Amino acid sequence: MEARVKQDVIVIPGDTPEVSWRVPVLEFSGAHAGSVPKVYIQAALHANELPGVATLHRLCARLRAADAAGAIRGDITIVPQANPIGAAQSHFGEIQGRFDLGSRGNYNRDFPLISASVRNDLLVDLDRFTAPERLKRELLYRALGADLVLDLHCDDESLPYAYIDSAFWPEASDLASALQVDAVFLSDGESSAFEEAVSYAWKQEQGGRGASLPGRLSVTVELRGRRDVGPDVAQRDADGLWAFLEARGVVNGGSPALQPYSGPAFALDTIEMIKAPVPGTILFHRDIGDRVEAGDLLAVLVPRPGFPEDDVEVRAPQAGLVVTRSSARFARRRDDLMKIGCAEITGAGRRAGTLED
Numbered sequence: 001m002e003a004r005v006k007q008d009v010i011v012i013p014g015d016t017p018e019v020s021w022r023v024p025v026l027e028f029s030g031a032h033a034g035s036v037p038k039v040y041i042q043a044a045l046h047a048n049e050l051p052g053v054a055t056l057h058r059l060c061a062r063l064r065a066a067d068a069a070g071a072i073r074g075d076i077t078i079v080p081q082a083n084p085i086g087a088a089q090s091h092f093g094e095i096q097g098r099f100d101l102g103s104r105g106n107y108n109r110d111f112p113l114i115s116a117s118v119r120n121d122l123l124v125d126l127d128r129f130t131a132p133e134r135l136k137r138e139l140l141y142r143a144l145g146a147d148l149v150l151d152l153h154c155d156d157e158s159l160p161y162a163y164i165d166s167a168f169w170p171e172a173s174d175l176a177s178a179l180q181v182d183a184v185f186l187s188d189g190e191s192s193a194f195e196e197a198v199s200y201a202w203k204q205e206q207g208g209r210g211a212s213l214p215g216r217l218s219v220t221v222e223l224r225g226r227r228d229v230g231p232d233v234a235q236r237d238a239d240g241l242w243a244f245l246e247a248r249g250v251v252n253g254g255s256p257a258l259q260p261y262s263g264p265a266f267a268l269d270t271i272e273m274i275k276a277p278v279p280g281t282i283l284f285h286r287d288i289g290d291r292v293e294a295g296d297l298l299a300v301l302v303p304r305p306g307f308p309e310d311d312v313e314v315r316a317p318q319a320g321l322v323v324t325r326s327s328a329r330f331a332r333r334r335d336d337l338m339k340i341g342c343a344e345i346t347g348a349g350r351r352a353g354t355l356e357d
Contacts, residue, residue, distance in 0.1 A: 004029035005067050010138045012085065015102065015131050021084045023135070025142070028063050028076040036074035036249045037215065040146035041241070042139065043079070045108050045153070045194060047086030048097025051223035052152025054234035056080040059241050066251055074250040077146065082139060083107055085131055100132045106357060108153075111136050111197035115204035119144045136194075143198050148248060149218040150175075150241070151195045154226050155339075158324040159288050160237075163187045163220040164265075165199045167213050173261040178244035179221060179237065182289070183323050183341050184265040191353035195220045225288075225327065264321060266341035269350055272320060274338040276331035278303045278312050284337075288325050292316040292340065299337055318342045 010023035030036065041059075043052030056078055066072050081087065086097040086107055099106055112122060122141040126134050143149045155161075159182040164172050166186045176184050189196050189209065198218035203211040223237055243255040276282070280303035286292055294316055301312040320342035331337065336356060 004031075004072070005064060010135075012131050012135050012138070013127075021088075021131065021135070023079060023082060023084060023138070026060060026063075026078040026080070028067055028072050028078070030072050030074040030076070030250070031070060032073040033075045037147040038074055038145065039076045039148045039150075039245065039250055040143045041076070041078050041150040041152065042082040042143075043152040044087070044097075045082045045139070045151060046098045047081075047083040047089075047107070048095045049154045049226060050229050051154045051226075051233070051237070052221075053081050054229050054231075055152060055223060055237040055241065058231075058234045058238035062238060062242060063251075066253065071252040072250070073252060075146075076245070076250065077142060079139065079142070083135065085135060103130065103132060105132065107132065107136075108151075108193050109354075109357075110192050111140055111194050113192060113197055113200050116144050116201040117205060119201070139194065140197055140201075143194070143218075144201055147216050148250075149195065149198050151218075151220045152223055153220055154223045154228065155324045156327045157225040157227075157288055158222055159183060160224050161185060161222050161323055163195065163222070165189045165196065165218065166267075167199060167203070167211065168217050168219065169265065170261075171214065172217050172219060174247050174258055175217065175219065175221075175244050176263065177258045177261040178247065179240040181221070182263055183321060184261075184263065185271065185341070185355075186265055186267050188268060188352060193220070193354060225324075227327070264341055267345075268355060269345045270320075270342045271323075271350075271355060272317055272338075272340040272342055272346050273336060273348065273350075273355060274298060274314060274316075274340060276301055276333060276335045276337055277314065279331055279333045280312070281305065282326070282329050282331050282337065284325065286322055286325075286338075288322050290322045291320070292322060293319045298322075301331065316340065317347065318344055 006027040008025040012021040122137040161183040195218045280301040283300040296316045299314045304310040320340040324339040
């Protein structure tokens with residue numbers, strides 16, 4: 001059978017002379033396009049978060065084989081490494097990736113909040129925008145042409161989990177099951193992050209905030225921690241994505257039926273963001289995946305080595321599941337140490353939108 005995979009590229013002119021950036025795009029055409037969902041998946045918008053890159057590398061290999069066998073039913077767009085600008089920005093030998101060094105902006109914030117009906121306006125007069133702004137508009141434009149949008153990220157040290165707008169829940173539990181995530185964070189659709197800009201655009205076509213969006217999905221998947229990059233875990237996650245695509249009718253293939261998702265789904269207001277009350281060396285007493293009770297010792301901060309009387313204990317404010325933990329072992333005051341998913345609303349308060357900058 002004739003292959004229907006197209007290789008495209010997004011060219012982003014740089015903000016200095018003689019510089020440009022190229023974003024490879026793979027487009028797999030489905031034999032039943034129009035009658036099944038159209039899919040868009042990207043990875044490494046935060047350029048230093050690479051588990052998704054490895055996962056999509058493995059998924060693309062399977063999609064190429066499926067394409068040759070005529071097993072792809074719906075159109076699938078893959079952007080396996082979405083941010084070459086961030087990938088090129090290092091500081092003292094360490095890739096940054098989350099924040100643009102020129103503008104200091106988070107690559108996954110400040111996406112245009114528009115209605116899907118004016119999607120084409122995203123590409124009008126692009127020379128008015130900086131390279132990071134232009135990249136965001138190009139990626140959002142492509143995503144708004146799909147029905148199922150997955151943005152693959154990772155956390156620091158982390159269980160696999162997903163941010164899913166409440167508008168898509170519990171329909172999206174098939175994705176949680178396919179990827180075997182350990183937790184779902186039910187977001188409120190109040191930020192300008194990529195996946196929420198997509199859902200915002202759809203909601204504007206259906207009456208605005210609170211609109212139901214059956215058959216659609218825009219989600220951020222956190223594929224564990226930044227160091228969880230390897231062949232086995234990449235293949236496992238690629239197989240999970242394949243199982244999700246098969247469950248939604250986008251591909252044909254032999255995956256077993258998905259089991260119901262049995263993990264917790266936490267509203268963002270119930271996520272305890274554990275912060276360092278003082279600066280110092282971090283001695284963690286709990287790990288990701290641990291279930292804790294109120295008052296349990298999470299960590300000890302050592303602000304003055306050699307003076308144990310100055311050690312500061314950090315304890316759990318309520319019972320919950322430790323979903324993420326900092327990979328750093330030194331904290332500045334108010335640095336994030338952990339995210340704990342809980343049953344009760346946090347007493348710390350939270351502004352609308354994302355949990356962290």
